[in-house]
Each structure stands twice: as C-alpha cells, then as structure tokens.
Amino acid sequence: xxxxxxxxxxxxxxxxxxxxxxxxxxxxxxxxxxxxxxxxxxxxxxxxxxxxxxxxxxxxxxxxxxxxxxxxxxxxxxxxxxxxxxxxxxxxxxxxxxxxxxxxxxxxxxxxxxxxxxxxxxxxxxxxxxxxxxxxxxxxxxxxxxxxxxxxxxxxxxxxxxxxxxxxxxxxxxxxxxxxxxxxxxxxxxxxxxxxxxxxxxxxxxxxx
Numbered sequence: 224x225x226x227x228x229x230x231x232x233x234x235x236x237x238x239x240x241x242x243x244x245x246x247x248x249x250x251x252x253x254x255x256x257x258x259x260x261x262x263x264x265x266x267x268x269x270x271x272x273x274x275x276x277x278x279x280x281x282x283x284x285x286x287x288x289x290x291x292x293x294x295x296x297x298x299x300x301x302x303x304x305x306x307x308x309x310x311x312x313x314x315x316x317x318x319x320x321x322x323x324x325x326x327x328x329x330x331x332x333x334x335x336x337x338x339x340x341x342x343x344x345x346x347x348x349x350x351x352x353x354x355x356x357x358x359x360x361x362x363x364x365x366x367x368x369x370x371x372x373x374x375x376x377x378x379x380x381x382x383x384x385x386x387x388x389x390x391x392x393x394x395x396x397x398x399x400x401x402x403x404x405x406x407x408x409x410x411x412x413x414x415x416x417x418x419x420x421x422x423x424x425x426x427x428x429x430x431x432x
Contacts, residue, residue, distance in 0.1 A: 225260050225267040226306055228299060229274035229327050236398045240276055251395050259392040270302050275327050290329040300334040307341065315346045320423060322365050323353035336370075347373070347423045352401050355408035366423055373423040380409065380418045 232252060233245040253269065260267040272295065275285035290296050307313055318335050319328035328350055335341045354362065366373055380386055383406055390402050397405075412419035 225256065225265050226270065226303070227256055227267060228270045228303065228331055229272050230256070230269040231272060232274040232276050234274065234276035235395065236401075240282060242277055245273075245277060248395070255393050255395060259389070262389075262392065268306060270299070270306065272299055272302075275325070285326045286324050288326050290326060290333045293326055293330060296330055296333075299330055300337075303331070303334045304338075304341075313341070313344055315424075316341060316344045317346045317348055317422075319350050320347040320354070320366070321350065321369070322357060322362065323350040325350070325353070343425050345424060349421055349423075351408065352404040355404050355411075372425060374425075375421050375423045377412055377419050377421045379413060380420060383409075383418055386418055 230253060231245060231249050233242050233248050234240055235244070235248060238244075256267050256269075278293070278295065279285050307316070316335055318332045321329045321332045332347070335345050349362075357365070366375075386406060386409060387402060390397050390405065406418070409418040409420060412421055
C-alpha cells in the first residue's frame with residue numbers, strides 16, 4: 224500500500240506556482256501515482272491533504288517551520304494513524320528521513336516517529352534529491368541527532384536504466400537535473416561500482432547486533 228498524504232498540490236518545476244492550477248496539477252499527480260503503483264502491483268491511498276505549495280503563501284516558507292508548528296499536523300497525524308490501524312498487522316512503514324527539512328516530509332516522519340508502537344516499524348528513506356547535497360559525515364550527524372539507535376542498510380539496485388525508468392513515472396515532478404542528481408547519489412552510495420539506495424531503521428540495528 225502506498226499512502227500519499229499531501230496529494231493536493233499546485234507545485235510544478237516548469238511553470239510558476241499558482242494556486243489556481245491546483246485541480247489540474249493534482250489530477251496529473253494522481254495519475255502518475257496510480258500508474259507507478261500499478262507497475263509494482265501496489266494500491267495507492269490518497270489522504271487528500273494540501274501540500275506546502277497550497278498552505279504557505281511564500282515559496283521557501285516550507286523549510287522554516289517545525290512539523291508541530293504547522294496547524295495541519297494534528298489532523299494529519301490522526302488520519303495517518305487511522306489509515307494504518309485498518310491493518311491487523313503492520314509491517315514496515317516507509318517514511319522520509321527529513322534531512323531536507325521540508326515541512327511536509329517532517330510531518331510524515333513525526334506522525335509515525337513520535338509513537339513507539341509505530342516507530343519500531345519505521346524505515347526512513349533518504350530524501351532525494353536533497354540528501355545528495357550533504358556529505359557522508361553530515362548525514363550521519365543528522366541521523367545521530369534524530370535517534371542514536373538507527374542503523375543503515377544499503378540496497379543495490381539493478382541498473383541506471385531501471386532506476387531512471389521508475390522515476391519516469393513522475394514526469395511532472397522530476398526535471399532532468401533532478402534525475403541526474405538522484406543517479407549520481409546512487410552511484411556515490413554504491414562506491415562508484417554500482418547503483419544503491421539507503422534506508423535507516425531499528426530493525427537493521429537489531430540484525431547487526
């Protein structure tokens with residue numbers, strides 16, 4: 224199951240951000256999400272919240288607030304919990320690491336991470352392309368400050384071609400520079416010999432001990 228929390232949006236990389244474009248942009252994004260979900264044999268659920276492009280007046284303000292300072296946080300938190308509680312057994316919950324400091328990423332992380340019964344199932348993926356601008360040392364410092372009990376696992380993905388194909392489902396969101404940055408970071412994680420992704424979790428720590 225893919226849960227898209229902030230599916231209502233007007234953000235585009237190829238045009239001015241205008242709230243009056245929200246219905247059309249949201250429709251395009253929903254189609255992209257459903258198409259990708261179908262390609263990996265998953266279902267998708269939209270929680271129908273407005274993203275920062277609709278909640279904040281000025282571009283850049285989405286990096287200035289903590290998640291609990293955003294008025295929408297309590298409602299998002301409850302809605303995420305209600306969606307998860309419909310399942311008898313909860314497996315891994317993939318959430319952003321939040322190194323981007325984007326308020327929408329932080330809200331999704333904290334809605335899960337602040338609750339012990341959910342946090343132990345959390346798998347934190349590195350926010351791309353933002354994480355690529357950080358050194359390895361700074362990434363590890365950030366993770367350590369978030370929680371000292373997280374360990375990482377690096378997954379090697381088959382090929383640049385397959386990774387690029389997966390990203391191509393999101394044409395309205397990813398310009399060529401972003402795709403290139405994601406690929407370069409994957410090569411960096413793979414020590415310049417393969418393409419990789421990395422996530423952080425408590426489960427990984429338990430396996431390594």
